[in-house]
Amino acid sequence: MSSTAEPSATLLDTIALIACGQREGKTRACRSCARKARNLLGIATTGARGTLPGVPGEGGRDHRGGRDLRLG
Template sequence: MSTPHTAVPDAAPAAEEFAKLEQRMALVACGVRDGKTQACDSHQRKGPVLLRIASTGAVDALAMAICGSEHRGWCTACVEKATEIIRIYNEGTQ
């Protein structure tokens, strides 16, 4: 008697898509401008955190993560970046 084999879905595409989302979010957090294709090292390291916070939809927490710990709040520019990052997250996970 043989046992049926169930195909295991390939997790690589999902992981690759999340990595791309992290990169896009890090670039937005770093600052988008003509000719710039990737975020600085500091913002690239924040990619997983940005993705995790964006999944909650918490604009204020995301803005604070972008501004960094040296600020007691968040600035208008970082709120705008946070809003854009959440839009990217929602677009990328549909």
């Protein structure tokens, strides 16, 4: 029988901070990104990165004003 472990609060906080635009000095994600962390973890674990806008490296746009997130 397989069981699914609950992700730790620290992991969800880290995912939310990355989604919100992690940078030096920023320690917390906005409320909107914090609410999305569990779903983002699910997407990341299934390998479905290209399905969401705003995922760096996938040509997405930043959720706070349309900044282009593509690298290079």
